[in-house]
Amino acid sequence: xxxxxxxxxxxxxxxxxxxxxxxxxxxxxxxxxxxxxxxxxxxxxxxxxxxxxxxxxxxxxxxxxxxxxxxxxxxxxxxxxxxxxxxxxxxxxxxxxxxxxxxxxxxxxxxxxxxxxxxxxxxxxxxxxxxxxxxxxxxxxxxxxxxxxxxxxxxxxxxxxxxxxxxxxxxxxxxxxxxxxxxxxxxxxxxxxxxxxxxxxxxxxxxxxxxxxxxxxxxxxxxxxxxxxxxxxxxxxxxxxxxxxxxxxxxxxxxxxxxxxxxxxxxxxxxxxxxxxxxxxxxxxxxxxxxxxxxx
Amino acid sequence: xxxxxxxxxxxxxxxxxxxxxxxxxxxxxxxxxxxxxxxxxxxxxxxxxxxxxxxxxxxxxxxxxxxxxxxxxxxxxxxxxxxxxxxxxxxxxxxxxxxxxxxxxxxxxxxxxxxxxxxxxxxxxxxxxxxxxxxxxxxxxxxxxxxxxxxxxxxxxxxxxxxxxxxxxxxxxxxxxxxxxxxxxxxxxxxxxxxxxxxxxxxxxxxxxxxxxxxxxxxxxxxxxxxxxxxxxxxxxxxxxxxxxxxxxxxxxxxxxxxxxxxxxxxxxxxxxxxxxxxxxxxxxxxxxxxxxxxxxxxxxxxxxxxxxxxxxxxxxxxxxxxxxxxxxxxxxxxxxxxxxxxxxxxxxxxxxxxxxxxxxxxxxxxxxxxxxxxxxxxxxxxxxxxxxxxxxxxxxxxxxxxxxxxxxxxxxxxxxxxxxxxxxxxxxxxxxxxxxxxxxxxxxxxxxxxxxxxxxxxxxxxxxxxxxxxxxxxxxxxxxxxxxxxxxxxxxxxxxxxxxxxxxxxxxxxxxxxxxxxxxxxxxxxxxxxxxxxxxxxxxxxxxxxxxxxxxxxxxxxxxxxxxxxx
Numbered sequence: 040x041x042x043x044x045x046x047x048x049x050x051x052x053x054x055x056x057x058x059x060x061x062x063x064x065x066x067x068x069x070x071x072x073x074x075x076x077x078x079x080x081x082x083x084x085x086x087x088x089x090x091x092x093x094x095x096x097x098x099x100x101x102x103x104x105x106x107x108x109x110x111x112x113x114x115x116x117x118x119x120x121x122x123x124x125x126x127x128x129x130x131x132x133x134x135x136x137x138x139x140x141x142x143x144x145x146x147x148x149x150x151x152x153x154x155x156x157x158x159x160x161x162x163x164x165x166x167x168x169x170x171x172x173x174x175x176x177x178x179x180x181x182x183x184x185x186x187x188x189x190x191x192x193x194x195x196x197x198x199x200x201x202x203x204x205x206x207x208x209x210x211x212x213x214x215x216x217x218x219x220x221x222x223x224x225x226x227x228x229x230x231x232x233x234x235x236x237x238x239x240x241x242x243x244x245x246x247x248x249x250x251x252x253x254x255x256x257x258x259x260x261x262x263x264x265x266x267x268x269x270x271x272x273x274x275x276x277x278x279x280x281x282x283x284x285x286x287x288x289x290x291x292x293x294x295x296x297x298x299x300x301x302x303x304x305x306x307x308x309x310x311x312x313x314x315x316x317x318x319x320x321x322x323x324x325x326x327x328x329x330x331x332x333x334x335x
Numbered sequence: 336x337x338x339x340x341x342x343x344x345x346x347x348x349x350x351x352x353x354x355x356x357x358x359x360x361x362x363x364x365x366x367x368x369x370x371x372x373x374x375x376x377x378x379x380x381x382x383x384x385x386x387x388x389x390x391x392x393x394x395x396x397x398x399x400x401x402x403x404x405x406x407x408x409x410x411x412x413x414x415x416x417x418x419x420x421x422x423x424x425x426x427x428x429x430x431x432x433x434x435x436x437x438x439x440x441x442x443x444x445x446x447x448x449x450x451x452x453x454x455x456x457x458x459x460x461x462x463x464x465x466x467x468x469x470x471x472x473x474x475x476x477x478x479x480x481x482x483x484x485x486x487x488x489x490x491x492x493x494x495x496x497x498x499x500x501x502x503x504x505x506x507x508x509x510x511x512x513x514x515x516x517x518x519x520x521x522x523x524x525x526x527x528x529x530x531x532x533x534x535x536x537x538x539x540x541x542x543x544x545x546x547x548x549x550x551x552x553x554x555x556x557x558x559x560x561x562x563x564x565x566x567x568x569x570x571x572x573x574x575x576x577x578x579x580x581x582x583x584x585x586x587x588x589x590x591x592x593x594x595x596x597x598x599x600x601x602x603x604x605x606x607x608x609x610x611x612x613x614x615x616x617x618x619x620x621x622x623x624x625x626x627x628x629x630x631x632x633x634x635x636x637x638x639x640x641x642x643x644x645x646x647x648x649x650x651x652x653x654x655x656x657x658x659x660x661x662x663x664x665x666x667x668x669x670x671x672x673x674x675x676x677x678x679x680x681x682x683x684x685x686x687x688x689x690x691x692x693x694x695x696x697x698x699x700x701x702x703x704x705x706x707x708x709x710x711x712x713x714x715x716x717x718x719x720x721x722x723x724x725x726x727x728x729x730x731x732x733x734x735x736x737x738x739x740x741x742x743x744x745x746x747x748x749x750x751x752x753x754x755x756x757x758x759x760x761x762x763x764x765x766x767x768x769x770x771x772x773x774x775x776x777x778x779x780x781x782x783x784x785x786x787x788x789x790x791x792x793x794x795x796x797x798x799x800x801x802x803x804x805x806x807x808x809x810x811x812x813x814x815x816x817x818x819x820x821x822x823x824x825x826x827x828x829x830x831x832x833x834x835x836x837x838x839x840x841x842x843x844x845x846x847x848x849x850x851x852x853x854x855x856x857x858x859x860x861x862x863x864x865x866x867x868x869x870x871x872x873x874x875x876x877x878x879x880x881x882x883x884x885x886x887x888x889x890x891x892x893x894x895x896x897x898x899x900x901x902x903x
Contacts, residue, residue: 040341040344040345040462040510040511040512040513041462041510041511041513041545041548042345042348042459042460042461042462043437043459043460043545044457044458044459044460045438045443045458045459045460046456046457046458046459048440048443048458049443049446049447049450049455049458050447052443052444052447052448053447053450053453053455056447056448057451060451120401123356123401197356197358197384197385197399197402200379200383200384200385201356201384203375203376203379204379204380204382204384252651256651256654256655259658260658263658263661275602275606275607275669276590276602276605276606276607277375277602278374278375278376278607279370279374279375279590279607280366280369280370280373280374280375280378280386281366281367281370281588281590282370282590282605283375283386284361284366284386284387284388288388288391
């Protein structure tokens with residue numbers, strides 16, 4: 040498929056226009072500073088012109104003129120909001136969980152192979168890996184919930200989409216995680232048979248292990264339930280970009296209306312009235328008290 | 336596959352080289368282009384966390400400089416204006432501009448002028464300027480589609496804009512395919528001729544460097560034809576799945592809006608019918624209504640089996656398996672209810688409008704002869720109270736198109752009867768249609784009664800009988816494609832532009848129908864491509880028509896030409 044890159048032409052125009060704009064701008068600054076404060080006229084012009092001629096204007100030094108009337112103010116690269124860090128942390132956790140799952144797969148394979156030893160350390164390894172993975176997934180889930188904090192309306196749609204994206208990743212990860220559980224169950228049955236033959240004290244251990252499996256299945260069910268509410272159905276209307284744009288537009292408008300209503304209600308609210316009346320009364324009482332002290 | 340893949344490739348390329356969180360900004364046309372081939376979840380995987388329209392983004396004041404803006408818009412002057420303002424007051428950290436068609440130098444100059452803060456990182460042209468609904472079918476979704484019916488003097492600037500948009504769309508298709516075609520057009524249509532000539536000028540003179548692709552053995556063919564050569568196809572009622580949904584309910588950008596229809600559960604009010612994402616739809620979109628019913632029943636049975644096996648969960652393994660299969664199960668359930676809902680609604684409409692009866696007569700009018708019998712049948716249906724106004728209008732139009740010259744008295748009688756029975760009918764509409772698309776205006780042999788070979792073929796078919804009375808109609812496009820396949824497309828009827836010439840048969844053909852295509856025609860193209868005759872056909876149009884849309888265009892054109900004649 041054909042494309043055409045117009046960036047060079049664009050940059051050429053931009054540079055030529057910038058050089059045309061620069062002398063004009065410095066002359067206008069001269070006018071502004073002449074009509075402004077008389078002191079420091081010289082240094083202002085000098086600094087301004089050097090900052091304009093500086094090619095890396097995105098980190099231009101703060102000029103001494105009033106930033107309000109400067110339209111060519113430096114574009115400061117804003118810090119992303121705090122929740123971006125949370126989402127990045129979640130991605131990192133999911134990555135870690137994925138590598139651990141790969142390890143777990145290897146450990147399973149190793150444990151299922153016939154070996155000379157008791158296989159106890161393999162079991163421990165598997166258990167610890169499983170617990171770590173569950174812990175990581177739970178932590179990601181908690182952090183996901185944290186993402187739904189208050190913020191501006193537009194920010195919230197970005198946040199919601201980030202949430203959906205992370206959900207996708209978690210679900211993709213989960214689908215790979217679940218098969219491992221079955222293997223573990225199978226393996227347990229084998230060991231179950233062996234242990235029954237061995238005796239009663241081993242049957243207690245078996246009970247413990249069954250408990251652990253039940254617990255992990257319960258955990259899994261719980262997490263699945265929580266996250267399945269946020270699953271994106273592929274191929275349905277919810278997965279269409281144009282549908283989401285329309286919905287965002289209407290919900291943002293609705294949200295604005297609600298906010299305005301809330302603001303109005305709060306202002307005319309009885310609470311504010313009450314509070315202010317009480318405060319005024321307090322002041323009056325205080326005044327009376329002082330007057331009483333003075334005239335007594 | 337080929338059109339859908341091109342647009343998806345363009346979008347992938349746009350997003351993959353830009354790291355970090357992105358916001359995608361579209362305009363009202365590119366949002367259709369993108370939504371029909373790319374899903375929201377795929378965007379999320381590419382770290383696009385916000386999608387906005389270029390119109391609404393101007394209103395907001397909030398600055399989100401941790402996001403990188405990716406603009407994908409058409410290079411119209413309105414868009415450039417809005418873009419200039421937004422670059423001058425940047426809200427995002429970086430700006431990457433992608434235009435769906437060719438930029439003029441002045442536009443680049445203006446943008447560079449506004450980019451005082453140097454936030455624009457790249458300016459590219461990615462030619463995804465069409466809506467690729469199906470693998471071999473695209474549309475331009477144009478609003479004022481009726482302009483092609485009017486002579487140029489009525490609205491010269493409007494027609495110029497129309498032609499420009501079409502030329503842009505066709506150019507984008509060929510740039511996406513990386514081909515430069517030989518161009519032919521339908522002789523009898525002024526609009527088609529104009530578009531063909533302007534496309535040739537663009538590809539061979541103005542931007543000949545851009546279109547200078549590697550020459551293959553045989554050049555592809557672009558054939559520009561006019562809707563009015565085949566006015567019958569959009570008027571007919573349809574019985575194959577995709578065409579039927581569009582005819583009875585309406586399919587826009589592969590979405591069906593069911594909100595007007597009764598009370599449906601929330602997730603079934605708007606549904607998606609895309610052959611890419613829905614395997615059942617892909618295998619049934621060209622099947623007729625009876626077969627669809629059977630296939631849906633089979634699908635429902637399969638689903639019930641799965642649901643039953645999910646009911647008895649005895650062991651932990653069963654539970655695990657259920658949890659494993661749950662997403663698949665949910666998806667299947669949604670799909671099954673979607674198709675069942677659609678087919679139910681369509682059955683209800685067929686029943687209410689008595690479409691079985693009406694459509695039988697329609698097909699007879701379109702395919703078989705016998706003027707007397709046809710007149711009787713149409714008169715009967717006009718007298719029938721349960722037939723709706725639009726169906727009556729269609730019947731009279733089909734009759735008029737076929738028996739324009741035979742028995743004018745009876746034709747007049749039908750006009751009068753129609754006017755008296757349908758209060759909402761705008762008088763003179765049928766005559767207007769005849770003026771636009773009557774037998775003198777048409778090039779192709781629409782009813783197979785022009786040359787002896789076709790007459791003989793029709794007689795043979797009549798004797799043999801047809802498999803299905805309701806789907807016996809073949810659009811004229813089918814014959815055109817056959818002629819091209821045999822290398823027998825007549826130069827007299829479809830001349831070449833300028834000094835183009837083609838030896839032998841082309842291997843790729845793009846047929847552009849000015850005035851719009853129908854899903855029946857796109858089905859014909861898809862089936863033709865499936866026969867692997869060595870030629871790949873792609874169909875495109877200014878819009879996708881159903882009978883309602885075609886009639887609306889006719890009415891609009893009639894209204895304008897009437898008010899024009901008053902002024903003159």
